[in-house]
Amino acid sequence: MKGHGVSNRAETLEFQAEARQLLQLMVHSIYSNKDVFLRELISNASDALDKLRLASMVDKDLDVDTADLHVAIEVDRDARTLTVRDNGIGMSRDEVVQVIGTIAKSGTAELLRKLRESSDAGASQELIGQFGVGFYAAFMVADRVELVTRRAGESGGTRWESSGEGTYTVEAVADAPQGTAVTLHLKPTDAEDNLHDYTAEWTIREIVKRYSDFIAWPIRMTVSRPGAEGAEPTTEVQTLNSMKALWARPRDEVDEAEYHEFYKHVSHDWADPLEVVHMRGEGTFEYEALLFLPSHAPLDLFSPQGRRGVQLYVKRVFIMDDCEALMPNYLRFVKGVVDAHDLSLNISREILQQDRQIQVVRRRLVKKVLGTVRDLKAKQPEKYRTLWTEFGSALKEGLIDDTENRDTLLEILSVASTHDAAEPTDLAGYVGRMRDGQADIYYATGESRTTIENSPHMEAFRAKGYEVLLLTDPVDEVWVERVGTYDGRTLRSIAKGQVDLDTEEEKAEAEAERERQRTEYADLLTWLGGALADQVKEVRLSSRLTTSPACVVGDAHDITPTLEKMYRAMGHEVPAVKRILELNPGHPLVTGLRKAREQGGSEESLTETAELLYGMALLAEGGELADPARFTRILADRLTRTL
Structure with a gap:
């Protein structure tokens, strides 16, 4: 963007190039349901009121009036304008430029790419929700949008305006009331399209009831009523929402639609949640919790700056967003609200981390969430598969640190396996299929299923019919080491240590042959150990290879x-x-190298062959060569000689 300097005159600024493209998508309506623009504006207003009440409690010197915090909807049917006004925290000029003047502060390019790939309007709504650009939904129904705001405690305000054509103006205003007012200059409506006449009282009532009935602040609108015969019409201010805290109501009094809309309010998502977790804690420390498992992962799931999701209230007073003390990092995708009854209203994040009661609540919330996932796995496998596909990588992080819930996490774990190319397995299923005499649970790690399945390490396991777990997430490398065992059986990497899959009968038959091979290859193994001393610590014969010449373990x-x-x-x-x-003593390349060594072949040529053998073993498992240029040159020279 251009023109970040502060000025009292109106400045015209340009949106970033990608933001302009996104804005055009909004202007030309990628949503199938345009009514959601009002939900987004009311949700933003509610957040501003929450923040003001909290700020007034923390800063006693803040000169603000919190006696009548509310959201007001104002309609001018003649001018075709709709205004959503709040007397909340407001914004400074810098905040307007940073928050309102820039669409999707990060990830805009990724959003544009996904939107262009999506031909489904419903999917487009979900994508928009992942980027937090709900304010711009206003441009679906408005030709021009004005925003006037003044931050609590400041004397001057700011006016922002845009018609969605790639630029916007910002100017200082002296007489702005505290809070924010967003005025939409509505597009013309078709004569027959009464459903989208956003100046009609019944339309606004219906939208507020459907989407925002649970908002904790009154949503008011001045309505006109016909007077008695011959009298002038009268006006009255009416509250459009019930303001009932959804989490405080018994579950049997809340329908699924209310849960879904509340989830969209707290998460700024556009898709319905996958599952609802509604619970109440009683006893020495009372609280209510309304949590949601989303149906898709946000794009910032693995970003250090990503939102954590759970909001903290005290006696229905909003305290903070993203309360890290209430949910471990591996459950950062869980959204919702926790309302504690016995905390101080001005408690800090630092105190929360040490608060004993909060720790008790956290443990109960985690057990409830994991128990819900376990129930989905047992009773609603389709929902469970969706959850694991979207959040499995995050859940596996819990296996590293959350020893208290490790058994439950291992129970809900789902991993790919050689048993079935299409369906993943759990550990219990693997154990149930283990062969007679098999003591360990075998696994392999790598960048992809294809890489692992084509690795030389798999050859003996495939030949002998042993099932192997295929772990492709980076976190898999860590949790299998940390966990170590399951159901009394060791989790064992097929790329580590010695592998012996022979039965007792096979061992007796094979021992003599192995002893012969060890004697026959002793000189080659010693020589290779010296030639490759900088790369490997040992060279030995392998019992895990059937078709490849070598592998690295x-x-x-x-x-x-x-x-x-x-x-x-x-x-x-x-x-x-x-x-x-490890060398395969039955492979022609290895036997040929042994014979060349015995027959006094060129030391330089033999050394280059050793390097090629080691490099091929690295590449076969998906590894990286230390000197790709040298490997390529040696290989090219060898190929040239064969022509």
């Missing part, structure tokens, strides 16, 4: 290369870990 207690890279990316000093090169 780690010792049983070594960290994996992926985990090593993750720690380094986080700034941790991690010593480089050398791995083990």
Whole structure:
């Protein structure tokens, strides 16, 4: 954007290029239901009132009037304007430019890409909800939007205006009332389109009732009533919403539509929630909680600056958004409200982290949420699959730190497996299918299912018919190490340590052959260990390979290369870990190398072959070469000789 300097005169500023494109999508209406613009404006007004009441409690010197906080809807049918006004916290000029003047402060390009790919109007609504641009829904119904605001405690106000054509104006105003007023200059309506006449009283009443009845502040509108015969019409101010705190009502008195609209209010999402969690805590510390499991992941789920979701109220007084003390990070996608009865109204985030009662509430909320997921898995598998697809990666983070709930998390865990290419499995299912005599739960980690399935490490397991869990999330590298066991069985990586899948009968038959191979290959193994000393700590014969010439494995207690890279990316000093090169004694390349060594082949040529053998093993498991240019040159030279 241009022109961030403060001035008393009106300035015309330009939207960013991507923001202009997004605004055009809004102006030309990507929504199937335009009524939601009013919900968004009322929701913003409600948030402003919450923030003002909290600010007045924290700052006793703040000169504000909180005696009659409310939202007002004003209609001028002749001028075709609709105004949503609040006397809340308001905004400074800088906040107007930063918050209102910029659409979707981050991720706009990603939003545009997804919107262009989506031909479904309902899906478009969900995408918009993920980016927090609800204010701009006003341009679906308005040719021009004006905003006048004054921040509580400041003397001057700011006026913002745009017609959605790529620019907006900002100017200082001296006489703005505290709070924010958004005035929409409505587009012309079709004569037959009474449903979208937003100057009609019954239309506004119906929208407020449907979307905003639960708002804790009164939503008022001045209505006109016919006078007695021959008398002038009269006007009266009416409150349009019931203002009942949804979380305080018994569950059997709330219908699903009310839950869904409340969820959209607190989450700024456009899709219905996947599941509702309504609970009440009684005893020494009373509270009510109304939580929601979303139906899709927000785009900031893995962003450090992402919203945490749960709001804290005390005796129905809003205290704070994103209350981290109430929900662990791995459940950051949970949205909703917790209303505590016995906390101080000016409690801080720092005090909350240490508050014993809050810790008790947190434990109960976590157990309830995880119990709900477990119930979905048992009773509503389609909902569970949706939840796990969207949030499984976050839930697995809990296996690392939340030892108290680890058993429940392992119970709801879902992972891909070689047992079924289409359907994932849980650990209980894996254990139930384990072969007679199998002691460990085998797993493999990698960037993708295809990479893992094509890895040399899989060959013996595929040949012997052993099931392997296929773990492709970065967090998988960490939690399997931290958890270690399930149901008394060790979680064992197929890329670590020695692998022996032979039965007792097979071991007896194979031992003599293995001893012969160890003797036959002893010289080659010693020589390779020296030639590749900078890359590997040992070279040995493999029992896990059937078709590949070689693979690279780690010792049983070594960290994996992926985990090593993750720690380094986080700034941790991690010593480089050398791995083990395993050879397939039955592969022609390995037998050929042994014979060439025995026959006194060129040392340089043999060394280059050793490098190629090691490099191919790295690439086969999806690893990275230390010197790709050298590997390519040696390979090109060898190929040239074959022509």
